[in-house]
Amino acid sequence: MRIVSLLPSATEIVCSLGLADALVGISHDCDYPPEIRSRPALSQAIVTTDLPSGLIETRIRDQIHRGMSVYHLDETELARLRPDLILTQELCQVCAPSYTLVKQAAKILEAEARIASLEPTGLAGILDNILLVGEMTGTLDRARxxxxxxxxxxxxxxxxxxxxxxxxxxxxxxxxxxxxxxxxxxxxxxxxxxxxxxxxxxxxxxxxxxxxxxxxxxxxxxxxxxxxxxxxxxxxxxxxxxxxxxxxxxxxxxxxxxxxxxxxxxxxxxxxxxxxxxxxxxxxxxxxxxxxxxxxxxxxxxxxxxxxxxxx
CATH class of the missing domain: 3.40.50.1980 (Nitrogenase molybdenum iron protein domain)
Structure with missing residues (x-):
């Protein structure tokens, strides 16, 4: 299996299931566990966190108001990596590339990849997502x-x-x-x-x-x-x-x-x-x-x- 994770939490879930070797691409924010940092990063933030907090908020809200994503997604690299599974989210426009953005980018893939959106709002949902990723990757026993x-x-x-x-x-x-x-x-x-x-x-x-x-x-x-x-x-x-x-x-x-x-x-x-x-x-x-x-x-x-x- 070839997995692309565009969400730091999803990357951590994948690795907790012993699937680090299957992880072929990550987001720019994925930094844990440390051994995955050498993977190709497919996303880039339009607004960086080195700016003052007030300016970050203003620029992000401006992007959203104009109907634009706050992330750039490298479609060419995504196609090169040929993933079977892409993990992203739709819970927060600010936190990671959205499901809609990823779905649009995935249209250029030669083979159809499964796209999963992880959207927990509480602790139970977070634990359920671990089981979901386990089910999708054939590691349900490990997830449990x-x-x-x-x-x-x-x-x-x-x-x-x-x-x-x-x-x-x-x-x-x-x-x-x-x-x-x-x-x-x-x-x-x-x-x-x-x-x-x-x-x-x-x-x-x-x-x-x-x-x-x-x-x-x-x-x-x-x-x-x-x-x-x-x-x-x-x-x-x-x-x-x-x-x-x-x-x-x-x-x-x-x-x-x-x-x-x-x-x-x-x-x-x-x-x-x-x-x-x-x-x-x-x-x-x-x-x-x-x-x-x-x-x-x-x-x-x-x-x-x-x-x-x-x-x-």
Whole structure:
């Protein structure tokens, strides 16, 4: 089988099923596991993440308003790779090349390839997608084993935080404008022993006014900007710390503001989303979980960084 994955989470699913050797092409965002980075990248972002957050948002919305994709797909390379299976998504126009774009590009293939769109909106859907990919690739037994292990880890988190006080949490998915986490993020917060203030499981992330955050008085703030790691997020943390009333938030006063490697553990609906759940349990209830979290996956914002005088 020859697989092209245009979605980082799908690439991680494929590799978790022992199919890395069948992966002949990936997207520009696919970076895990590290050994797949040498595969041909078939997509390219029109708007790059090295721009300021506000400008990224503006340019992406402009592309979408004009009915244009925010990605370029290399049709010539796709034809050369001759895939049997192409994995993409239709959940978010910003996250990866869409099903419609891929379907149009696939028309030039000599042989018909199966195109699968993975669109989970919660943890159950993420696990179901692993089984779906297993079924499509003839590795269903392996997929069931992967899903069983993920269920075990989810159950361990639930058990570890059971009966503990539930801090009130704001999960910030973008800094400018400020988005709060949607889809699976509210569910993750609840399972990890927190009370998610904004958003509902299964519904998209949305813009929230700063005044609403001030009124909510969160006990914990988790910063998880879509597609960004901690180093990139740290560059613009002044967008938060410079806001009026920031230093008066209970989370700031208690030193409970955290930056996360969102790209790896919170934005991608694949196997590592359960690692993200364990990271949240580590944040909300330190010492509750025996599982070790990955290095450089979370960073507590220092008291100096929390000062409102800091700028991006």
């Amino acid at each position: 084993a992967v899903v069983d292990d993920l269920h075990r880890r989810i159950k361990a988190v639930r058990s570890a935080v059971s009966g503990r006080p539930r801090p009130r949490v704001v999960a910030i998915e973008w800094l400018d404008p400020m988005y709060v986490g949607g889809h699976w993020v509210p569910e993750m917060v609840e399972i990890a022993g927190g009370e998610n203030i904004f958003g509902k499981t299964g519904e998209p992330s949305f813009v929230v006014e700063w005044d609403r955050v001030l009124e909510a008085q969160p006990d914990v703030v988790v910063v998880m900007p879509c597609g960004l790691d901690i180093t990139r997020t740290r560059r613009e943390i002044g967008l938060l710390t410079g806001l009026p009333g920031w230093k008066d938030l209970p989370a700031v006063r208690a030193g409970r503001v955290y930056l996360t490697d969102a790209s790896a553990y919170f934005n991608r609906p694949g196997p590592r989303i359960v690692t993200g759940l364990e990271i949240l349990a580590f944040i909300l209830h330190p010492g509750s979980l025996s599982a070790r979290i990955p290095a450089q996956s979370v960073e507590k914002l220092s008291s100096e960084a929390c000062e409102p005088s800091r700028k991006p």
